[in-house]
Amino acid sequence: MSTIIEVHNLEKQYAPAAEKAVKGISFNIEQGEIFSLLGPNGAGKTTTISMISCLLSPTAGDAIVAGHSITKAPMKVKQSIGVVPQEIALYDSISAQENLLFWGRMYGLSGSKLHERVQATLKISGLEDRAGDKVKTFSGGMKRRLNIAVGLLHEPQVLYMDEPTVGIDPQSRRRILDTVKELNGQGLTVLYTTHYMEEAEELSNRIGIIDHGQLIALGTQAELTQMVGRFDTITVQMDGVMAGEQLLAGVGQLPGVHQADGSVAQLILQTQDAKQLLPQLLNWTDGQGLRLRGVEIQAPNLEAVFLHLTGHGLRD
Amino acid sequence: MKAWMIAWKDTLVRFRDVNGLLFMLAAPLLITAIIGSAFGNFFGGRSELPIRDIPFLIVDGDNSEASQQLIELFTADATLSELLATTVMADLAAAQRLVMTGQARAVLYIPAGFGLQVQGDAAAAGATLELYLDAAANITPNIIRGIVGRVAAGYSTALISVDVGVAQVLDDAAAYGPALAGLQPVVQEQVDQITSQRGRQQISLRQVVEGQEQADNSFNPASFFGPSMAIFFLLYTVMEGTRSILTEEQEGTLPRLLTTPTRPQTILLGKMGGVFLSGVLQFTVLLVASRLLFNMDWGDSPLGILLLVLVFVAAATSLGMFIAAFARNNVQANIIGSAIILISGVLGGNFTTTLNFPDWLLTFSKLTLNYWGLEGFSDLTWRGLGLAAILPKLGALSLFALIAFTLATWRFQKRLNR
Ligand SMILES: Nc1ncnc2c1ncn2[C@@H]1O[C@H](COP(=O)(O)OP(=O)(O)OP(=O)(O)O)[C@@H](O)[C@H]1O
Numbered sequence: 085m086s087t088i089i090e091v092h093n094l095e096k097q098y099a100p101a102a103e104k105a106v107k108g109i110s111f112n113i114e115q116g117e118i119f120s121l122l123g124p125n126g127a128g129k130t131t132t133i134s135m136i137s138c139l140l141s142p143t144a145g146d147a148i149v150a151g152h153s154i155t156k157a158p159m160k161v162k163q164s165i166g167v168v169p170q171e172i173a174l175y176d177s178i179s180a181q182e183n184l185l186f187w188g189r190m191y192g193l194s195g196s197k198l199h200e201r202v203q204a205t206l207k208i209s210g211l212e213d214r215a216g217d218k219v220k221t222f223s224g225g226m227k228r229r230l231n232i233a234v235g236l237l238h239e240p241q242v243l244y245m246d247e248p249t250v251g252i253d254p255q256s257r258r259r260i261l262d263t264v265k266e267l268n269g270q271g272l273t274v275l276y277t278t279h280y281m282e283e284a285e286e287l288s289n290r291i292g293i294i295d296h297g298q299l300i301a302l303g304t305q306a307e308l309t310q311m312v313g314r315f316d317t318i319t320v321q322m323d324g325v326m327a328g329e330q331l332l333a334g335v336g337q338l339p340g341v342h343q344a345d346g347s348v349a350q351l352i353l354q355t356q357d358a359k360q361l362l363p364q365l366l367n368w369t370d371g372q373g374l375r376l377r378g379v380e381i382q383a384p385n386l387e388a389v390f391l392h393l394t395g396h397g398l399r400d
Numbered sequence: 401m402k403a404w405m406i407a408w409k410d411t412l413v414r415f416r417d418v419n420g421l422l423f424m425l426a427a428p429l430l431i432t433a434i435i436g437s438a439f440g441n442f443f444g445g446r447s448e449l450p451i452r453d454i455p456f457l458i459v460d461g462d463n464s465e466a467s468q469q470l471i472e473l474f475t476a477d478a479t480l481s482e483l484l485a486t487t488v489m490a491d492l493a494a495a496q497r498l499v500m501t502g503q504a505r506a507v508l509y510i511p512a513g514f515g516l517q518v519q520g521d522a523a524a525a526g527a528t529l530e531l532y533l534d535a536a537a538n539i540t541p542n543i544i545r546g547i548v549g550r551v552a553a554g555y556s557t558a559l560i561s562v563d564v565g566v567a568q569v570l571d572d573a574a575a576y577g578p579a580l581a582g583l584q585p586v587v588q589e590q591v592d593q594i595t596s597q598r599g600r601q602q603i604s605l606r607q608v609v610e611g612q613e614q615a616d617n618s619f620n621p622a623s624f625f626g627p628s629m630a631i632f633f634l635l636y637t638v639m640e641g642t643r644s645i646l647t648e649e650q651e652g653t654l655p656r657l658l659t660t661p662t663r664p665q666t667i668l669l670g671k672m673g674g675v676f677l678s679g680v681l682q683f684t685v686l687l688v689a690s691r692l693l694f695n696m697d698w699g700d701s702p703l704g705i706l707l708l709v710l711v712f713v714a715a716a717t718s719l720g721m722f723i724a725a726f727a728r729n730n731v732q733a734n735i736i737g738s739a740i741i742l743i744s745g746v747l748g749g750n751f752t753t754t755l756n757f758p759d760w761l762l763t764f765s766k767l768t769l770n771y772w773g774l775e776g777f778s779d780l781t782w783r784g785l786g787l788a789a790i791l792p793k794l795g796a797l798s799l800f801a802l803i804a805f806t807l808a809t810w811r812f813q814k815r816l817n818r
Pocket residue numbers: 098099105123124125126127128129130131132170247279
């Protein structure tokens with residue numbers, strides 16, 4: 085495998101006084117892999133993608149994409165990448181096919197090649213029978229699929245997908261995830277960003293976890309979960325009145341508790357063996373007059389990794 | 401090539417929008433039809449233009465009984481005294497100065513010897529009245545010419561000669577109001593009598609136009625408001641078109657375009673080209689439709705009209721780009737753009753003509769595209785002038801276009817390369 089994207093210490097500061105949105109990120113993406121950037125809202129995913137799409141110029145650092153520097157040869161980089169923006173970017177008042185024809189031309193396609201690619205991408209997105217309809221008559225899921233189709237028109241070497249499943253129904257999401265896997269199966273390298281742990285887990289060969297503009301962990305799912313490998317996560321929801329500090333101090337005394345976060349409404353515990361801890365935990369909460377509403381036990385996953393690394397959850 | 405594709409895409413988007421099309425095409429045609437039929441002569445309808453109290457001077461150089469009688473004719477008649485605010489002066493030079501400075505519209509000079517010429521033995525030599533008109537005004541001189549012709553004719557059916565075609569003038573004058581239209585039968589009768597006594601036509605009315613001679617074409621409301629409304633609505637279309645670059649910025653299609661291998665300059669050129677294209681298309685449709693529907697006269701210089709349309713749309717596009725480039729977002733651009741359209745519509749004379757604007761106001765008018773565009777179209781249409789006459793207007797518009805275009809592209813390049 086060869087490296088197709090090398091990111092070196094990329095930084096972005098939007099305004100002179102503002103905090104840096106991206107604070108020196110470095111990673112490599114290998115040819116043929118699906119690489120995910122996983123992080124919460126405002127982590128800097130879109131900013132990073134925008135820089136390696138040559139849409140934003142970095143404040144510092146550089147990246148080599150398909151052999152070309154984003155700062156020195158942006159046109160060559162743009163030729164090699166397909167970008168699927170987070171917000172749907174299509175022309176509403178013309179048809180799906182007219183959109184594809186237009187964007188195809190912007191990618192430098194013409195003639196029979198253009199028409200061939202328009203048909204192919206319509207097929208990939210499953211919109212063949214709606215090709216002539218105006219985009220504004222499409223459902224959210226259909227727009228998302230067309231949004232992706234545009235990024236595939238010129239058969240790029242790498243496809244950037246920025247949260248492509250935000251705000252759609254489970255069916256459309258399933259379909260998009262399957263499409264990503266299928267395209268990757270045909271050899272397409274994918275850079276995928278999401279704040280859904282499950283998507284990153286399902287799709288990725290490797291995952292970079294990003295928070296507050298920094299890459300805080302990088303590796304395969306197995307490598308990452310090993311960071312918290314010894315711990316199960318118990319999430320408990322309760323009714324009752326008790327100050328957060330008092331609660332955390334109390335459960336912290338229980339044997340086998342590695343870390344405790346949260347409040348009465350949602351308490352998150354890290355422990356070596358959940359089955360052993362649970363009866364004692366319930367005993368204790370009962371004694372404190374707290375009523376249980378729900379309990380969830382989770383073996384080590386990316387959510388737990390994120391929590392472990394940052395002390396807060398992926399979703400607010 | 402890509403710029404052309406972007407331009408074409410924009411045109412496609414624009415012409416798919418039914419509301420937009422109504423606004424672009426139906427509204428200006430409708431308004432032209434309404435204003436035109438309210439003021440003037442499509443559909444053969446004629447109604448009143450609110451013109452009254454035209455400042456008019458008479459200088460009596462004769463001081464005879466005959467001249468007094470003639471003056472009385474102007475002041476005694478109720479209709480006439482409503483139309484004309486007549487002042488009798490003694491000093492011809494002073495009166496002419498008032499006309500030159502725009503304080504009066506015309507001077508009727510009754511030269512010494514008029515009474516003798518009319519009544520005495522010298523009658524055979526012919527009597528002459530002199531009429532000095534204000535060259536800067538366009539409507540009122542025609543009316544005055546008509547009135548003086550009529551009064552002179554009424555003064556003595558036997559002794560008249562007016563070197564303007566009286567019937568023709570009255571016909572023109574009638575277009576401006578029923579008051580004048582009512583004069584027609586009376587005068588016609590007199591004119592008939594004159595003609596039957598051809599040998600005795602002896603008063604001749606000599607017209608002297610003060611200042612630069614103008615093409616002898618009367619102001620025509622329909623052919624003024626056609627181009628006027630076309631210009632006014634074109635500005636809206638163009639502003640909306642250029643704002644689409646901000647819409648694209650907000651909706652993400654502009655950033656997406658910038659991730660394709662397409663240069664920012666190409667994108668800008670394409671966006672401007674699209675606006676220009678729809679603008680020219682809109683103007684052409686309006687031109688053809690007004691010709692076919694209202695039989696509107698667009699003059700005798702197709703090349704002049706073509707150049708004027710192209711240059712005007714280019715200037716408007718550059719202005720729109722300029723506003724879009726410096727506005728923070730679409731909403732702000734919309735507010736600024738609409739304000740500029742309205743203000744320059746009023747200043748540029750889209751609703752009133754600038755014909756009666758005082759000088760200080762004209763100075764501001766000249767800062768608007770509307771003024772230069774309208775002047776150009778007026779030259780070509782109702783003034784009946786040719787290409788040469790509009791060259792200065794084309795020059796002014798091109799200058800506007802160049803300045804706005806340069807600043808807009810400079811600003812956008814900075815804005816796109818973040
Ligand atoms: N155009 C901008 N101007 C100023 N600040 C910005 C701009 N775009 C993003 N930011 C800031 O940069 C930080 C990172 O934003 P970014 O959009 O890259 O995050 P993200 O990981 O994509 O988040 P999300 O999951 O919500 O899309 C945020 O604090 C955001 O407020």
